[in-house]
Amino acid sequence: MVTSIGANISALQAFSKQMAVSANNVANVYSDDFKKSRAINTEGENGGVETTITKIDTPGPLVEDPLSKTGELKELSNTDIAEELVNQIIAENGFNANAKVIKSYEETIGSLIDLIG
Numbered sequence: 001m002v003t004s005i006g007a008n009i010s011a012l013q014a015f016s017k018q019m020a021v022s023a024n025n026v027a028n029v030y031s032d033d034f035k036k037s038r039a040i041n042t043e044g045e046n047g048g049v050e051t052t053i054t055k056i057d058t059p060g061p062l063v064e065d066p067l068s069k070t071g072e073l074k075e076l077s078n079t080d081i082a083e084e085l086v087n088q089i090i091a092e093n094g095f096n097a098n099a100k101v102i103k104s105y106e107e108t109i110g111s112l113i114d115l116i117g
Helices: 002-027 081-116
Strands: 037-043 049-055 062-064 073-075
Touching: 002 037, 002 049, 002 081
Parallel strands: none
Antiparallel strands: 037 049, 062 073
């Protein structure tokens, strides 16, 4: 049982990283040339969760630079707010589910201790 709690704690950390990466993407949505990152959670050792963060190098949209007198184009961020919203909902639900498992475990252990006396 303790090993499963370790996996849940590992998952809490992984979903926190996933949320932080998405929040960084949203914070930089209006930064020119910003490239979004993605946090991928995979199963690690002993049932834990490992997070790999990668930068996504797809080009952002090109728009005319309003500060340029020659009509130069500039690249905007490749961050999609709708995609980030979905990623944040997934991270939130994963975090909440693992937190509930840990809470249930603690309540069960508390009940067992009360029974033993």
